[in-house]
Structure formats: C-alpha cells, structure tokens
C-alpha cells in the first residue's frame with residue numbers, strides 16, 4: 286500500500302509560493318552577463334558584493350540574489366513567501382515547535398524575514414513582502430536572451446523524499462506528481478500556487494540545490510536563450526535539452542551558470558489549482574525514460590551534480606536509481 290503524505294488543511298500558516306533564492310558566485314560581473322544576457326533577467330540593484338535580479342514580469346524586488354564569494358560557490362538559502370506578516374509569526378512557532386532553528390533577521394528589500402531550516406536541512410527564509418519595482422515585460426526594446434518572465438520553482442536533492450514531502454504537506458503544500466520505484470518514493474512535485482510545482486524533491490545525496498526554474502513565454506525564447514549562450518561562449522553550459530519532459534509536462538532547457546549553478550527555462554506550466562486535483566502516483570520501475578519524453582537522456586553531470594548548501598553536509602540515500610545517463614545510453618547504443 287503506497288503511503289502518500291496528506292496535506293494539512295487549513296495550514297498552520299499560509300505560504301503563497303516559492304519566490305527567491307540566494308547563491309554565492311565567484312565573479313559577479315560574469316554572473317551578471319550570464320543572467321541578464323542569456324536568461325534576460327533585470328538588475329534591480331547592484332552593490333559591491335551583491336546583485337539583485339528579477340524576471341521582467343516581476344514587481345517584487347528580486348527573485349535571485351547573487352553574493353560574491355572567494356570560497357566554494359553554493360546556494361545560501363531558498364525563499365518562500367507567506368500571505369502576510371501574521372503568517373510569519375505562525376511559521377516561527379511551527380518550525381521552532383519541531384526543534385528547528387527559527388529567528389527573525391533583517392534582509393534588504395524584504396519585510397521581516399524568518400530564517401529557518403526544513404526537516405531535510407535545507408536553509409529556508411520566509412518573508413511576507415518585498416519592495417515594489419517596475420514590471421518591464423512590455424518594454425520590448427529592453428528584453429534580452431530568453432526574456433525570462435518570472436521565478437517558478439526550485440528542486441532540492443534529498444536522501445528521503447517521503448520525509449521531505451510529509452514536512453511540506455504539514456504546512457499546506459499539495460502533492461502533484463509522486464514518483465516511486467516499487468515502494469520507494471524517488472521524487473515529488475509539491476505546490477501551493479495553482480501550477481504543478483513550487484518545490485520539488487528528488488532522491489539523491491542531499492540536501493543540495495539541483496536547479497531553479499524561470500518561466501519564459503514559449504519554446505522560441507528557450508531557443509533564443511541557447512543562441513545567446515552559444516554566441517557569448519556559454520555553448521558548453523547548455524547542459525540538457527532543449528527537450529520535453531515526460532513528467533513535468535513542459536519543454537525545458539537546463540543551463541549551467543559560470544559557477545555551475547543550474548537554471549531551467551520552461552514555458553508557462555499547466556494549471557493545477559482545483560482542490561480535487563489530487564496526487565498522481567507513478568511507479569517508474571523498469572521505465573527507461575524518466576526525465577525526457579524524447580531525445581537523449583541527461584548527462585551524468587545533470588544526474589549527480591547539485592549546488593551545495595553553504596555549511597550543510599549531505600547524506601546519501603541507499604544505492605540505486607532509475608535514471609540512465611547520456612554516457613550510459615551512448616555506451617549501450
């Protein structure tokens with residue numbers, strides 16, 4: 286009997302979406318070029334050691350914060366938005382009640398911000414609001430590369446998918462797709478907004494940040510981002526795709542930024558907002574194509590490499606995984 290974690294409703298506090306990430310990078314000017322020219326993100330603010338970026342459709346100040354480091358580039362923190370300030374206080378009680386560190390901090394351009402961790406060790410921050418900035422999606426003369434519209438989701442690798450899914454379901458995350466191999470959960474799409482995913486967990490050594498996704502208008506924008514990547518010398522950074530996911534329902538391309546952090550571009554996702562849209566469970570035992578509907582499977586790097594969380598050790602799940610790499614696929618051909 287498959288056990289699917291049940292979403293608590295009403296939730297103990299209200300989360301509206303996955304909204305932003307903070308990474309460290311070695312060279313801010315190279316990262317600035319990559320994210321503004323290839324993805325088409327907009328610079329909201331630039332300080333000596335920090336760059337604040339957003340999609341062209343976004344009125345929130347930032348969805349990606351890059352901080353300069355002379356050490357190992359890492360993901361510093363993942364970000365969720367709550368409905369209001371009162372939810373932040375309820376969130377603090379929720380996390381503290383589970384023995385997790387939870388403290389309010391000051392973060393630039395954000396409301397009061399709660400720093401905490403999830404049950405897998407993922408560093409999290411929650412805020413209710415950000416400074417407002419101009420939406421520039423119709424300033425067509427200023428659009429670059431993929432013209433990325435808005436932040437959509439992020440994917441975290443964890444050794445125990447069921448544990449991660451149960452924790453997020455406790456505060457209102459709904460499960461879209463739930464992937465199993467036999468009786469072992471290997472992946473879960475969790476969401477609070479009306480599309481398929483905000484936070485995705487996949488069974489691999491972790492916690493680590495596998496990728497984050499920005500929405501683009503369509504497949505042409507994905508191709509345009511790849512073209513710009515190629516002409517700026519980032520051709521090798523087009524890691525996987527363009528292609529179409531089997532689960533996940535969308536076209537994709539995965540790009541590696543200059544520090545190896547991975548970003549996905551995808552067209553607007555399917556609607557998944559009706560309360561009776563329950564979880565769909567897939568047993569992927571013996572399925573040869575887990576990630577892609579057609580074309581070549583992902584490189585080994587896509588399957589095994591993820592950005593570490595700063596100061597957070599990873600643990601490994603028991604061996605075994607369903608996904609053939611491109612390298613294995615070519616050896617079989």
Ligand SMILES: [Fe+2]
Nearest residue numbers: 440497498549
């Ligand atoms: Fe994704």
